[in-house]
Amino acid sequence: MTNAPPLKTELMALPSLAGLSQDGVEGLVQGGAVRSLPAGAALFVEGDPPDNLYLVLDGRLRVTCATEDRTTEVVVGVAERGALLGEMGLLGGRSRSASVRAATDCRLFAIPGDHLQTLITDAHPAAWFLLRAMRTQLVVRLRTVDERVDAVLEPPEPVELPTNRRRGIASLLQDSEAE
C-alpha cells in the first residue's frame, strides 16, 4: 500500500470519469470502498442478486454467459481500468445476467446499489458522471455484440448442412444407378 495514489486522485484520473469534480468524487468515496480480487476469483456469478456497482481501478476481468445446458461459457465482454461492472443488474433490479471473473489480480471500487440510488435521486454531481460512463460503455457493448451476432449468424447453415449431405447421398445413388 506504499505506491498507490490517494483514492480520490485515482478515481478522478479514470478516463471513464473524465472531468469528475471535487464534490463529485466526494460523493463517490463517501459511499463506496476499494476491493481486491485475485486472478481467477469471481466478482459475481450469473443469477446472483445484484448488490454493487463496480469501477475497475486496476487489472482485467472477463464477462461470460453460460449456455442453457451450462456446457459452454461465452465471453461477452472484457473489462479493464475505468470500466463499469454490475450496473446492468442494479438498474434492471434483477439477478446478475452474466458472470464476471478476474483474469489478472484486480482492484475495484465498489459502490452499493442504495448509494447509487441516493446519488441519482439527490441529483448529486457524481450520479451524472456514473450515468455518462454507463451509457458510453453500453453503446460500445451493444454495437459490439450486434456485430458478433452477425458474425456467427448464418441462418441457412444449420438447415443446409443436412440438405447438402442428403443431396450428396442422392447424387451418389444416381451415379451408381447410372453406372
Add this chain to the structure above:
Amino acid sequence: MDRHRIEGIPSFLGLDDRALASVAAVMHERAYPPGAIILEQGRRMGGVFVLLSGHVRVERRLPDGATVDLVTLGPGAVFGVLAAMDGGPRAASCVAKDEVVCGVISRFDFMELMQGRSQTALLFQVGVLRDLYKDLRATNRRLVDLASLPDQQLALTQVDDVFGSLG
C-alpha cells in the same frame, strides 16, 4: 403532447408528473400505415420513438443479405435509442405491422435530456439505460444460444480470440 399519453410507459415509470410533462413537451405524435418503414437500418436520421399504439417489427439485415426478425414491439416500447445516442447508423429496421402511432423525440431534444444534470434528466437517463440493458441482455442471450449450435463453436472461439486481444 399531453403527459397522460406517456404515463404508463415502462421506461418513464421513475419520472414524477413534472418530469413526465417535460419529456412529453418535446414529443411529437406521428402515425404510420401498415408496412411503413419507421426506421431503416444503416441510416443515420431520426430521433427516439415511443410506441403509443400498434405493433412494430424489428428486423436486421445480415452481411450476406438475409433478413432476420429480431422482435415485435408493442405499445409502451421505446426504440431508436442506440443510434440517437452515438449518432451511428441504425442497427436494425423498424417496420409498422399495423396502424402505428408513435411519440417522437428529436435527436437534439433527446440529447438535451441525456446530457442534463437535473433530477428529471437523471431519472430519464436511468429509464433509457434500463431499456438498453434489456436489449443487451437479449442480444447476449442470442449470442449464447447461437454458441449452443455445434456448427458455431469454432466461429465463436475465433471471435473470442479477436475480442480478447482487443480488450
